[in-house]
Amino acid sequence: MLVELLVENFAVADRVRIRLHAGLNVLSGETGSGKSLLVDSLGLLFGGRASTEVIRSGADRARIAGIFEAPKKKALSALLDEAGIELEDGELLIEREILANGKSRAFIGSKPVSASFLKQLQPWLGDIHGQHDQQRLFNMIEQRLMLDEYAGNETLLERIATLFTALRAAESELAQIDAREQELLRQRDIWSFQKTEIESANLKPGEDTGLDQELRILANVVKLKEQAGGAYEALQEGPESAMSMLIVATKRIAELKRIDENLHSVLENLRTAEASIDEASRELSSYVENLEADPGRLAFVEARIAEIDKLRRKYGSSVEEILSFYAKVSADLALIEGADERRDHLRSEIKKLQIAYGTAAAELTVRRRKAAEKLEKKVEGELKDLNMERSRFVIAVQESSWSATGADEVAFLISTNLGEEPKPLEKVASGGELSRLALALKVSLAASGQRTMVFDEVDAGIGGSAAEQVGKKLKALAASNQLLCVTHLAQIAAFADHHFLVEKREAKGRTHSVIEELEGPARVKEIARMIGGQRLTDEAVRYADQLLQMGATA
Incomplete structure (x- = not known):
């Protein structure tokens, strides 16, 4: 209020x-x-x-x-x-x-x-409620809304809308499958070849990066061996090697430490350096020993890289992109292979939805017609009180195409003179009659409560x-x-x-x-x-x- x-x-x-x-x-x-x-x-x-x-x-x-x-x-x-x-x-x-x-x-x-x-x-x-609302009475959608409100059809209408949406979605998907079927069949041979070609390569993620690194090593074994061996000699062998010079320096600092204890940290750093050089020397020695020319492995790596390069030119710039393309092709093929199964499922689902929708829509039609009879009598009673006692008010509920609001078309009809057939409101009612009809409907549809009703x-x-x-x-x-x-x-x-x-x-x-x-x-x-x-x-x-x-x- x-x-x-x-x-x-x-x-x-x-x-x-x-x-x-x-x-x-x-x-x-x-x-x-x-x-x-x-x-x-x-x-x-x-x-x-x-x-x-x-x-x-x-x-x-x-x-x-x-x-x-x-x-x-x-x-x-x-x-x-x-x-x-x-x-x-x-x-x-x-x-x-x-x-x-x-x-x-x-x-x-x-x-x-x-x-x-x-x-x-x-x-x-x-x-x-004003002149605009009276014009709304001419709108069949508004007429249906008024009847459904009077009948209390809200819950049933929600169920019907849900069923209708699901039905149209299933029908649309089925139509898409049928429309794409020929196109997909034309692509199947190409996709099958691409899938087989990638499958036969047995690619591993990151494999191309590892092979590139291995190729660089195998192609430069001699250079790596010479340079690593030279580094080993500079560190460990010969009177002027880093280890020899470090040993001499360590001995001298050890003797000086006996005189000046402040050289303790210098001595510790030299001993740490000696251990580090010794560890590096051992790693280099092992590295040089394991470096061997392997023409067979080199040929295999070169061939494998060439095979991957061929796939990269077709399907992507890396093994990851090739595998992604493979996943898409596999999904496309699965769509073709599962189309018949999906089609059968959709047809079954559509049939179930049609039955459920038909049942709910029929229930809605019954409810609308029963409510229409009651509302007709109520409105006619109100019109009688408004000096329109000869008027007949009819709510026609007729079969229509399926929609989210049911399978009915609702129309308000009126006859304001004895002996005349009820006709649509805009063809019969005068301004004054329409005002009274609008009021009669308002009174008939109004629920008691604290709401404010404005009449202009x-x-x-x-x-x-x-x-x-x-x-x-x-x-x-x-x-x-x-x-x-x-x-x-x-x-x-x-x-x-x-x-x-x-x-x-x-x-x-x-x-x-x-x-x-x-x-x-x-x-x-x-x-x-x-x-x-x-x-x-x-x-x-x-x-x-x-x-x-x-x-x-x-």
Whole structure:
């Protein structure tokens, strides 16, 4: 329920605050006074599109804030918890700002939120019914949505959508397999040759790098042996070898250490160097001994490298890339070899999905038709109360192609005159009849609760006794929902539990809208104005009193 609405710098409203109540709240006023501005601003709190055109001239931003009493619903609590939003005393403070630079911001409490999140909240807080909603009645998709909502088909529709998606995915994959089959068969011989050629090479990851290193060694055995042998001699053999000179130096430093203990570290370093040279000499000796020319091995390595080079020219710059190509070719061949098996599996799966979908869709059709019968009677009863007792309302549920929403086409039909066959709404209903039909549907589909239902121009095209019946219907609907109704008809305003007057006033050379809640004589005066215009007559005042008495006892 909307508790309070604040509008700042919105069109002609510089600052308007209205505190609303449970029941039927009516807004009246002269044409152009700003009645619909409140409806438009509430639409922004429900996530509507923002435009800089609504910003009051001279202001840098427009601001709308609303305090809502949140219904105690688990789904709403889950949505708010997921967004990290907490209720304060069971209420939500929702704000929307439209900036002059074209940007807009939204907040719940002090937490920034997106306009799309406000749209998610909207079904729990309220909805707006106006001329646009009447045009939506012509849309068969909207008609189906209304019927499914009335029937409570949400869970079944989710299952049908899941089955339909899976069915279309399986059919698409099967079609792709069939379409690619000839192409894959043409490629099979090539892929088989490539797979066999790579397999026969028996490649190992990193093998090419190891072979290149081995080839360099085998091709340079003589040079390696000469140079390594020379290094060994320089380290170990001969009177001028590194080891000989190091031994001499070690002996001299050992003798000097007896005199000066400070040479201890020098002596230790020399002995360490002696051990290192000895170790290096042994490694070099072993290396030279193992270096032998092996023409057979050299030929094998050269041939192996040539074999890998041949594969590298075809399939990749390294053994790893060749093996990657091999994996892809193997997968492609497996796809061909497993195509028949996959095709059989898909055909079986499609058959199962078709049966499951058909069963669920048939159940949905039954539910829709049963709900259609109930809703038809309910709407016709409401139309009778709205002085359309000769009208017939029909919901046609007819077989259609399979879709994510079932296998039905739903159409709302109406006959407003006795003896006429029901036809689509846009071909039969006048503006006034459409307004009453929209209200009848709204009443029939409405669930009791704390939601705010906004009716803008629900009285379009009607008057007299029909308007009186609309007023009674709104009054009855307001018993279980909060209603905010913009009207220019006294017959409707008289049924209000709370009546607000919207006026334009001038101050300091500027026009601004103000809202005032009416009671007693002030309300009688406004009702009389709605009846007879600005010139109040005794007859208009008396009729206003009669209407208010009738509204009070309804």
